[in-house]
Amino acid sequence: METRTERTRFDPVDLRRRWVQVPAGDPQVAAERIEGLGVDFAAANGRVWETDDFVYLPVVVNLRTGDTISREAVVFALGHDVLVTLQPEVRFAPFDKAVARMRRTPHLAGSPHGVMYALLYALNEAAERVIDYASDALEAMTDEIDMATKGVDENGRDIGVMDMQDTIARMNEAEEIVSRSQESQLLLARAARYLRAETAASEVELGKLIDILIADIDGVKEHASFEHDKVRYLQQSIMTSLDVKQNQIVKVFTIITAVFLPPTLIATFYGMNFTWMPELEWEHGFLVTTLLTLVAALIPLAYIKRKGWLR
Structure with a gap:
């Protein structure tokens, strides 16, 4: 029993x-660490590449630090006895959680395939947190989006494009985040499937864990797709509402122009310098002209109302 406990105990030296x-970011340290391993990240050139000793699998992950979303590239070089990762820095935050997972389940650290499973698991969790952040950001804009679709703010004042610029900009940021997350999940899924293919058939338990991981990665991708469809729908709703509002404004100006155009035409006639205009000598010439101007204004207004264009 003691021998079994020792065999399954987490060993940092064996993990290294x-x-x-x-x-x-440090070519000198990188050269020292891969010396003698036969790893050539430059030849892989950021693509899936296979040699006799290694399979190179690049992934791009989105990471959340506070309210900042960063995008980092990681390349896995999976060999028979060793896993080499080309990563942004030595202490890469998501991988710290992978190490914690290997401490809880020491058998994962017993093979490079188990280690890579733990690392991909941690990256998938990090991606899910980014998507949750984008979802929360959309929820925080619910009131603003609701006002935009109604067309008025809490004070009853009409909302225009300028009032929604900040909200639209934040929605565009959320869309970019989830779009990048979809791309990242595709790369993670590809890496996980390669890992599953490289895992020996004798490692039944690890194979089952990788199968679950692939399903989890696909689930996070579906979540990202849902959020992407949601943000696109909200963007379209806001823009449609603003377009309707602008069309209403144009309609108002069009109606005003139609109503005042005939009176303006009549006023233009009487602004001409004719030598003789007989109605100027009429006793009720001013009243007749005023009534004629009023009727000329009411005729297009009645026509517009009959057509229902005032609604």
Whole structure:
């Protein structure tokens, strides 16, 4: 029983033998760490590439730090006895959680495939937190979006494009986040499927865990797709509402123009310098002209109302 406990105990030294972390930003340290391993990240050139000893699998992940979303690239070089990761820095935050998971389940650290499973699991969790952040940001804009679709704010004042610029900009940011998350999940799913193919048939338990991970990655991708459809729908709703509001404004000006155009035409006639205008000598010439102007204004207004264009 004691021997079994020792065999399954987490061993950091053994983990460092099976997992080599290479910082992408420090070429000297990177060269020292991959010396003698036969790893060539430059030849892989950021694409899926297979050699006799390694399978190179690039992924791009979105990470949340407070209210900041960053995008980082990680390349896995999966070998028979060692896993090498080209990562942004030596202490890459998502991988700290992967190490914590390997401490809880020490058998994962017993093979490079188990280590890579733990790392992909941590990256998938990080991606899910980013999507949740985008979802929460959309929920925080619910009141603003509701006002935009109604066309008026809490004070009853009409809302225009300028009033919604900040909200539209934040929605565009949320759309970009979930779009990038969809891309990241595709890369994670590809890496997980390659890992599953490279895992020996004898590692039944690890194979089942990887199958669950692939399903989880696809689930997060579906969540990202749902949020993407949601934000696109909200964007379309806001823009449609603003377009309707602008069309209403144009309609008002069109009606005003139609009503005042005939009186303006009559006023233009009487502004001409004719030598003789007989109605100027009539006793009720001013009253007749005024009534004629009023009738000329009411005729297009009655026509517009009959057509229902005032609604």
